[in-house]
Amino acid sequence: xxxxxxxxxxxxxxxxxxxxxxxxxxxxxxxxxxxxxxxxxxxxxxxxxxxxxxxxxxxxxxxxxxxxxxxxxxxxxxxxxxxxxxxxxxxxxxxxxxxxxxxxxxxxxxxxxxxxxxxxxxxxxxxxxxxxxxxxxxxxxxxxxxxxxxxxxxxxxxxxxxxxxxxxxxxxxxxxxxxxxxxxxxxxxxxxxxxxxxxxxxxxxxxxxxxxxxxxxxxxxxxxxxxxxxxxxxxxxxxxxxxxxxxxxxxxxxxxxxxxxxxxxxxxxxxxxxxxxxxxxxxxxxxxxxxxxxxxxxxxxxxxxxxxxxxxxxxxxxxxxxxxxxxxxxxxxxxxxxxxxxxxxxxxxxxxxxxxxxxxxxxxxxxxxxxxxxxxxxxxxxxxxxxxxxxxxxxxxxxxxxxxxxxxxxxxxxxxxxxxxxxxxxxxxxxxxxxxxxxxxxxxxxxxxxxxxxxxxxxxxxxxxxxxxxxxxxxxxxxxxxxxxxxxxxxxxxxxx
Numbered sequence: 174x175x176x177x178x179x180x181x182x183x184x185x186x187x188x189x190x191x192x193x194x195x196x197x198x199x200x201x202x203x204x205x206x207x208x209x210x211x212x213x214x215x216x217x218x219x220x221x222x223x224x225x226x227x228x229x230x231x232x233x234x235x236x237x238x239x240x241x242x243x244x245x246x247x248x249x250x251x252x253x254x255x256x257x258x259x260x261x262x263x264x265x266x267x268x269x270x271x272x273x274x275x276x277x278x279x280x281x282x283x284x285x286x287x288x289x290x291x292x293x294x295x296x297x298x299x300x301x302x303x304x305x306x307x308x309x310x311x312x313x314x315x316x317x318x319x320x321x322x323x324x325x326x327x328x329x330x331x332x333x334x335x336x337x338x339x340x341x342x343x344x345x346x347x348x349x350x351x352x353x354x355x356x357x358x359x360x361x362x363x364x365x366x367x368x369x370x371x372x373x374x375x376x377x378x379x380x381x382x383x384x385x386x387x388x389x390x391x392x393x394x395x396x397x398x399x400x401x402x403x404x405x406x407x408x409x410x411x412x413x414x415x416x417x418x419x420x421x422x423x424x425x426x427x428x429x430x431x432x433x434x435x436x437x438x439x440x441x442x443x444x445x446x447x448x449x450x451x452x453x454x455x456x457x458x459x460x461x462x463x464x465x466x467x468x469x470x471x472x473x474x475x476x477x478x479x480x481x482x483x484x485x486x487x488x489x490x491x492x493x494x495x496x497x498x499x500x501x502x503x504x505x506x507x508x509x510x511x512x513x514x515x516x517x518x519x520x521x522x523x524x525x526x527x528x529x530x531x532x533x534x535x536x537x538x539x540x541x542x543x544x545x546x547x548x549x550x551x552x553x554x555x556x557x558x559x560x561x562x563x564x565x566x567x568x569x570x571x572x573x574x575x576x577x578x579x580x581x582x583x584x585x586x587x588x589x590x591x592x593x594x595x596x597x598x599x600x601x602x603x604x605x606x607x608x609x610x611x612x613x614x615x616x617x618x619x620x621x622x623x624x625x626x627x628x629x630x631x632x633x634x635x636x637x638x639x640x641x642x643x644x645x646x647x648x649x650x651x652x653x654x655x656x657x658x659x660x661x662x663x664x665x666x667x668x669x670x
Contacts, residue, residue: 200386263302338421338428371398377412384416409641410440441526443519450515451508462635517627529639536634544628575615611647
């Protein structure tokens, strides 16, 4: 009966997963269909605009060339009309002179005849008919303004849609996720020397597999990538996965998107639990600050009491890695007395994790480490066998020490600006690093018997927390060497829970 129920439950889980996959595909198809309709309408409008632009240019060219022909016609006509007018006047004067000369032949009186002959001679000398050019100043040829648009017609007949680059292919083998950086590599299915650049788009998601249309973040874009590889650096991994897609662009147009790829970007994300922190601490999601005026009257009521029952309201944020919605920490009182402590809101119960802490420069005292959920409300980090930490004291006398079970080991290193915390729950290791140089500060070796919570103590200062970080590659490398060098920490690891 039980085995049948388990088999049926697996079938139900498989069917539910398949239904979710099909529904996502239906959403994708509907989204694509709407995109086809919207993009087609947009392209048709652009096509109308382009042809209207061509028609406008042709109309302008026709008007300009028509004006040129009319201007040439007017110029030649004016020249010929002027020449014609001059010739008519010259002909009229010449005919009059010819008639006068003919009449003069009939004059009998010698003296009068000589006078007339002289007049005719003078008038002939001055006659415009003898100064005229009898060659037309312009011809009737207009061939210089003829056109032949055969080449242009052939060119117009070759009009076609823009050559669109093919979709690139993302190479999963060459893609790399490390040190909160993601390197995406791709290639073209065939050589295309007209490609000018690439566009890379990415977005965060908590769903494996194909990108989802609904309930997803917007794609972010990186443009003008000249190579076929790009590295996104300085990312906060606050989602389980990231989707990536690439498209190629020539000088005119962008091509199709590549098939999307989903890369895992899982890292520990947690906030500080203000519901159980000390009342003298002002807590935000990723910051905690000492507040000497915080809840003094409430603290006075509980001073001197022993750490007994576990009353109070469970923190709504208290969750475990891998099952954030459910609370595994249980109810607890606020830290009080001299335990200026705040814990993370997410318990660690498996895997390797890393986060960083930065202290305000003039912070008088602070601790960074881990604790079991059973840490008492009066307990200070490192002073019980349920907590481990490194402690920095800048009050009166500066000290830097690793603490556990009320034992301390002085650390002969410079306190870094940022402290990196590495927890290997399954391997029973807690290590602290200089977050900038990755120098190892100290390591605890133990066997964690229950889930642990990131813990922080601060007095007269402020701590800032950075989560969503992968275990750095340098830390992974150092861990391999350090696993065989635990002698320096044995003095604090005699009593473990």
